[in-house]
Amino acid sequence: MGCAISGLAAKAEFGEVTTEDAAADVAAADASCPSEEQIQMIKDSWKVIRDDIAKVGIIMFVRLFETHPECKDVFFLFRDVEDLERLRTSRELRAHGLRVMSFIEKSVARLDQMERLEALALELGKGHYHYNAPPKYYSYVGAEFIGAVQPILKERWTEELEEAWKTLFQFVTGLMQRGYQAESKRQLAVPPKERPDKKNTAL
Ligand code: HEM
Numbered sequence: 001m002g003c004a005i006s007g008l009a010a011k012a013e014f015g016e017v018t019t020e021d022a023a024a025d026v027a028a029a030d031a032s033c034p035s036e037e038q039i040q041m042i043k044d045s046w047k048v049i050r051d052d053i054a055k056v057g058i059i060m061f062v063r064l065f066e067t068h069p070e071c072k073d074v075f076f077l078f079r080d081v082e083d084l085e086r087l088r089t090s091r092e093l094r095a096h097g098l099r100v101m102s103f104i105e106k107s108v109a110r111l112d113q114m115e116r117l118e119a120l121a122l123e124l125g126k127g128h129y130h131y132n133a134p135p136k137y138y139s140y141v142g143a144e145f146i147g148a149v150q151p152i153l154k155e156r157w158t159e160e161l162e163e164a165w166k167t168l169f170q171f172v173t174g175l176m177q178r179g180y181q182a183e184s185k186r187q188l189a190v191p192p193k194e195r196p197d198k199k200n201t202a203l
Helices: 008-013 019-028 036-067 091-109 114-130 135-156 159-188
Strands: none
Touching: 036 091, 036 135, 036 159, 091 114, 091 159, 114 135, 114 159, 135 159
């Protein structure tokens, strides 16, 4: 079973200026959401992963910065850190990793309410426009998450489970991308003087 992104969440989430654009963008997407079977596998494995979310968050980001150093440059606080080993004990990275893992937890909890999950991910994508974190980087995160949780799940890890998590990440990051694009279009419609500065983040 699969599902296409509905577009309803976009309509609910975006203001008058961008509703049409956002809905068109979202309707054009054909990201499949996880099947019933995959949802069950994701939920079962999450029960194990959640005991280690702080650890997974850190490992995931250190791996991301190792494999794609350009992602580190997006983070004001981490961009000048040369020795990635130092980040393993960084309170800031721990806090950030936990925020991202909490988002994953919420996503898992909303797997039975796809429209709510869509709304959540679209909103996150909008936020990432303001963090200067472009969509080309989002797809890296799923692979690093998988690399971080595999050793925790040990023999419980299967190819099917990997496929299920990949599907969820593709679904969520596809929506984030749509949110990012809609927000960038919305900002272009705002006269430059009234545009808020991109935050490029407290982190
Ligand atoms: C699956 C992909 C991703 C997920 C689920 C995710 C999730 C999150 C979450 C939950 C936050 C906390 C703030 C909020 O709720 O808006 C956040 C903040 C942020 N993310 Fe992501 N993110 C992803 C990918 C990325 C990538 C690839 C980058 C950079 C290359 C990035 C850069 C940032 C930055 C700079 C912040 C703001 C940090 C701060 O000031 O607290 N994110 N992200």
